[in-house]
Amino acid sequence: MKIAVPIKFVPDLVEELTIDPSGTALDTTWLRLIINELDDHAVEQAILLKERSGGEVTVLSAEADGVDDFLFTAAAKGADRLIKLTGDFSAADNHALGRAFADVIKELQPDLILTGVQAHNDLDGSVGPLLAEYLGLPYVGYVAGIALDGNKVVARKEYAGGLVAEVEVKLPAVLGIQAAEQPPRYVAYSKIRQVMGTAKIEERPVSNLESSGGVVVGRLFQPEVAERATMLEGSPEDVADKLVGLFKELGTL
């Protein structure tokens, strides 16, 4: 079983996001990029499948600050191959990224491709289903749990309200991961350091990157709110008193 996991780095939402003077993009001066959380789950799910049934896991990413560390971490967890797409990704949207991933993944000929079902900065669609279509493969998203079964997989697809559908998908296929079967594992830095000495990141230059998705942003802004929360001020004691008063008033205490 060969598994490919294309991943994406996204702005860290813990940091304050500011909009650049053009008004159409995030200011990247202080922007910290981190792994899209759901892609991290996709890597974990791939490694779980490898541990269960054997195989080879390849993790792929476009170049960005911090990507090398993430790839080495994936290797320390059990990924076999690391591929970094290089080029100017500054204007690349998900369509362009999906095409670039498709070109490289075609050569790998994987049986299964796992990627996060979405990223918080997706605007022109999501990478998983775009990639699936460029590769001519079936796509099923919102997956939390995968069982291998010969030339097909059974994916647990989540719906609203906690309903789950067991969906049979013929391989090769692309699955959009909502959650791995267990939380992404922790790996000690000493182990990552060790891997850095032996693992190799294969670089693949990509040209023709552009915003091919055709979605043009005219304006970015912070949500305009009709009525923001009334902030309860004071010490923890003051705020606790106000909350107890509120609970009583609304009859929950």
Add this chain to the structure above:
Amino acid sequence: MSQDIFVVIEHLRGQVADVSYAMLAGARQLSKASGGEVVAVLLGHNAQGLASNLAADRVLYVDHPALAEFTSDAYQIVLAGLIQEHAPRAVLFGHSSIGMDLASSLSARLGIPVVNSCRTFTDDGKFVSQICGGKIMAEGNLPSPALATMIPGGYKAEEGQSAQTPPLTAVSAPALDNLRVAVKQYIEPDTSDVDISKEKMLVSIGRGIQNKDNIELANELADALGCAVSASRPVVDQGWLPTTRLVGKSGKHVKPKIYLALGISGAPEHVEGMGESEVIVAVNTDPNAPIFNIAKYGTTIDMFDLLPVLIEKVKQAK
């Protein structure tokens, strides 16, 4: 290209999803800008009854045994054909487990742009999308033609419901052979645990709870208040609470009298499950957290400073 706005109706096990009605309301606004009709697109098997209360000008209905359950494969084939034949101004999908299996794939297949996470449209045909966990809105001209996925919150489901049954045209399905995706079975939600959608008050925890041991604080507060503990996705994904306690898009939808959100940022996926709570009280150290945009009361005091005091005061008040 026509000026009609297509809405792909999402339904599962005989029930139309609320987002479909909200999309019809959004489509109505777009159709005023375009001058076209609102067309509900319903795919299924013996499912025409689901069209009865759709606030659409007309319904295109495709019936086929292979459409009895939702699968991305069969839906994509049928929708690609319909979109190519009718060339609508825009096609709306839910930003959901169904819609997100379709919109991007069809964009790549048909070469039509797709805009994700649209919350509202404007009278002059712009999209307004919510991105970056609810912290940023992106506005732009809706490409023509376009596909779009819609998140809840921008339009009320009631606006997309009608007492009158819209005229329905049955369209024959294309060949649906060699399908690669099939539904084997559904697994019902676990009902052995407390039903958080029936609780009068919820103490709900998010990523800010930091680790499993801290959940005891939330349990203690909930016990003192006589209510249950619920959570956002990261807490459940870590295995700190069972999925029966999950509030949000793929969890429970709750409307308690008080929703006490502890360390929850308020990402759209979470808000989808609790946005209609009567009173939301948010405790979060990040003053820019989107949860404060929907909360009635808030505080940026660290929950670990607040909770021990609050637990004592609630116990005393009883």
